[in-house]
Amino acid sequence: MKKSTKTSVIDDLVNTINTTYSDYVKSLTPRTKLIDTFLLYLLALGILQFIYVLLVGNFPFNAFLGGFISCVGQFVLVVNLRLxxxxxxxxxxxxxxxxxxxxxxxxxxxxxxxVYHFIN
Structure with a gap:
């Protein structure tokens, strides 16, 4: 009986995700989708920079901070633009x-x- 409840929960989750995505695709304009794509790009870029620092090190720390702060700041500005x-x-x-x-x-x-003057 536990297996059927687990599959039921997973099916409900999949249905919820599919419904949310289809409503998202239908309701938004192409410009808003472009803004959302740029947000995903900034998020991925910030995560990649953080992973790089964890794996390789942070020798030019100002360069890492400048790049990471640039990603985070631009993300905040794009969210404000979307709103x-x-x-x-x-x-x-x-x-x-x-x-x-x-x-x-x-x-x-x-x-x-x-950011440009911070990196110097």
């Missing part, structure tokens, strides 16, 4: 997609300017 870009949140943020993109670009330039 502001969502049409349901326009009234909350009192924003337009153009202003959200402008804020994102300006904040990204400041972030990378600071």
């Amino acid at each position: 502001q870009y969502n049409a349901e949140n326009f009234k909350i943020f009192n924003s337009t997609p153009e202003r959200a993109l402008g804020d994102f670009i300006f904040a990204s330039l400041i972030l990378h300017f600071i």
Whole structure:
């Protein structure tokens, strides 16, 4: 009897994941999917940098910190862009997609300017 409950739980989990993914694919615009893809890229890049430091070492520590902080900071800025870009949140943020993109670009330039000077 325990085996059937385990398979039932696994089937429920698989159905939940499939339903969530199909709703995600149907409901989002291509631009939002592109933003989500960039978020996944930044997440993978940060994880790879962290694994590299654990395996190889952190000799130029400023370079690691600069790269890792750049990934984390850019991730936060992209999440903010995604939140502001969502049409349901326009009234909350009192924003337009153009202003959200402008804020994102300006904040990204400041972030990378600071990271560039941190690495020195």
